[in-house]
Amino acid sequence: MLSLAEENYLKAIYHLSDDGAKDVLTNELADSMNTKAASVTDMIKKLSAKELITYKKYYGVNVTAKGKGRALQVIRKHRLWETFLVQKLNFTWDEVHEIAEQLEHIRSPRLIEKLDEFLGFPTVDPHGDPIPDGKGKIKIKPQVPLDQVTEGYKGTIIAVKDSDSNLLKYLEKIGAMPGRKIQVIGKEPYDESLEIILENQKVFVSKDVSKNILVTE
Amino acid sequence: MLSLAEENYLKAIYHLSDDGAKDVLTNELADSMNTKAASVTDMIKKLSAKELITYKKYYGVNVTAKGKGRALQVIRKHRLWETFLVQKLNFTWDEVHEIAEQLEHIRSPRLIEKLDEFLGFPTVDPHGDPIPDGKGKIKIKPQVPLDQVTEGYKGTIIAVKDSDSNLLKYLEKIGAMPGRKIQVIGKEPYDESLEIILENQKVFVSKDVSKNILVTE
DNA sequence: ATATTTTTTTAGACAAGCCTAAATTTTATA
DNA sequence: TATAAAATTTAGGCTTGTCTAAAAAAATAT
Ligand SMILES: [Mn+2]
Ligand SMILES: [Mn+2]
Ligand SMILES: [Mn+2]
Ligand SMILES: [Mn+2]
Numbered sequence: 001m002l003s004l005a006e007e008n009y010l011k012a013i014y015h016l017s018d019d020g021a022k023d024v025l026t027n028e029l030a031d032s033m034n035t036k037a038a039s040v041t042d043m044i045k046k047l048s049a050k051e052l053i054t055y056k057k058y059y060g061v062n063v064t065a066k067g068k069g070r071a072l073q074v075i076r077k078h079r080l081w082e083t084f085l086v087q088k089l090n091f092t093w094d095e096v097h098e099i100a101e102q103l104e105h106i107r108s109p110r111l112i113e114k115l116d117e118f119l120g121f122p123t124v125d126p127h128g129d130p131i132p133d134g135k136g137k138i139k140i141k142p143q144v145p146l147d148q149v150t151e152g153y154k155g156t157i158i159a160v161k162d163s164d165s166n167l168l169k170y171l172e173k174i175g176a177m178p179g180r181k182i183q184v185i186g187k188e189p190y191d192e193s194l195e196i197i198l199e200n201q202k203v204f205v206s207k208d209v210s211k212n213i214l215v216t217e
Numbered sequence: 218m219l220s221l222a223e224e225n226y227l228k229a230i231y232h233l234s235d236d237g238a239k240d241v242l243t244n245e246l247a248d249s250m251n252t253k254a255a256s257v258t259d260m261i262k263k264l265s266a267k268e269l270i271t272y273k274k275y276y277g278v279n280v281t282a283k284g285k286g287r288a289l290q291v292i293r294k295h296r297l298w299e300t301f302l303v304q305k306l307n308f309t310w311d312e313v314h315e316i317a318e319q320l321e322h323i324r325s326p327r328l329i330e331k332l333d334e335f336l337g338f339p340t341v342d343p344h345g346d347p348i349p350d351g352k353g354k355i356k357i358k359p360q361v362p363l364d365q366v367t368e369g370y371k372g373t374i375i376a377v378k379d380s381d382s383n384l385l386k387y388l389e390k391i392g393a394m395p396g397r398k399i400q401v402i403g404k405e406p407y408d409e410s411l412e413i414i415l416e417n418q419k420v421f422v423s424k425d426v427s428k429n430i431l432v433t434e
Numbered sequence: 435a436t437a438t439t440t441t442t443t444t445a446g447a448c449a450a451g452c453c454t455a456a457a458t459t460t461t462a463t464a
Numbered sequence: 465t466a467t468a469a470a471a472t473t474t475a476g477g478c479t480t481g482t483c484t485a486a487a488a489a490a491a492t493a494t
Contacts, residue, residue, distance in 0.1 A: 039452050041473055089331040102323045108316050114306040256482055
């Protein structure tokens, strides 16, 4: 049984590690959790004692198989609730993340099964992020951040980062939503800003924006 | 901004006081919250300092206007979520109370407004309990516990107590649900058990059961 | 009216989760 | 390689919400 704080740390470690691909440093975690390094050290000791993460002093942490499974359950809940909020309650995609941060901690396996069914077993959330199944299985499509493609690129938007409300409102305004076709016409070498085509409209986006748009490879 | 624990105490005080009608004693509160009297004393000092309750040492507590308002907001959320769980997710009425105990603490005024709208602005929850409106206004129908009516009584079930899952399953089995017509044929003086008619069927219920059924006066 | 019982409050302690400041370890630099 | 800088951990402390045991107040019984 994990506390709310433990679930949040575990989720952050999972995300920062890129699904376990790389270790997470204490300060990274402190930044992402808006806490201090000392608090992080306290918590990673607890999670390590529960064998949810591996911890090598001074060298960072990563999720164990058990920890990854728990993190994915929380992420599943988060994304199902976001889907509910947008599809059933008519929230816009920039409003749902904060509420889902609370709802993801509601403890009831049956609730999440029933919610999944009510939503028609969705596979992606409103931001294009994949929803893990009940066993924590997740299907990740090959994808790349838009700032890493070359001039002339043509593809489709798979997902966008969902945490910043202002970014999401902006992306919606320019039509940068999952499923939309996108082309890169030009890239400015100085600041890596891009000229792109979305919905037959030319738009300029800065690198700060393009790195938050995930597209097909 | 109230903590989860503060909200739960406030709600318990509101309920135990019968909408503010009578004062609540420390031990009553300790029983209902499954804590110890010493813990209750600590918390009522906090709530009293925040002017959510009135507190006279050794003589109990009651909600202030402010405290009652806050309690009713939590109760509103609880009952709307219960309604959602039954009407949209197909839970049975005996399964929803515990989940609603968690969901009632989700903080988002817009969420509860949208949920209310999604549910079609229901006025009662699955157990027949009235749902306070956004301002905390609540319409209570004249009602009396079934154990207090006399032989020959004829009326309608308004609501049932919703906290015990086994009680609710039993009530459903005998057809004792809000809206159903009910008659009292006989009352046994020894144990105050009742012979009643529900759905044209004679049923015997003990006083333990009848006191949990609220009927029209 | 006094003594006993019950209820409530106070005192002191503990775990979770956070903090600041100091100590330690690692990394970067000269 | 020695030193400086940065990152991390440790030490000690704070708040919230809980507990047990002891003290105080109120209610009950004699
Ligand atoms: Mn989100
Ligand atoms: Mn999302
Ligand atoms: Mn309930
Ligand atoms: Mn109810």
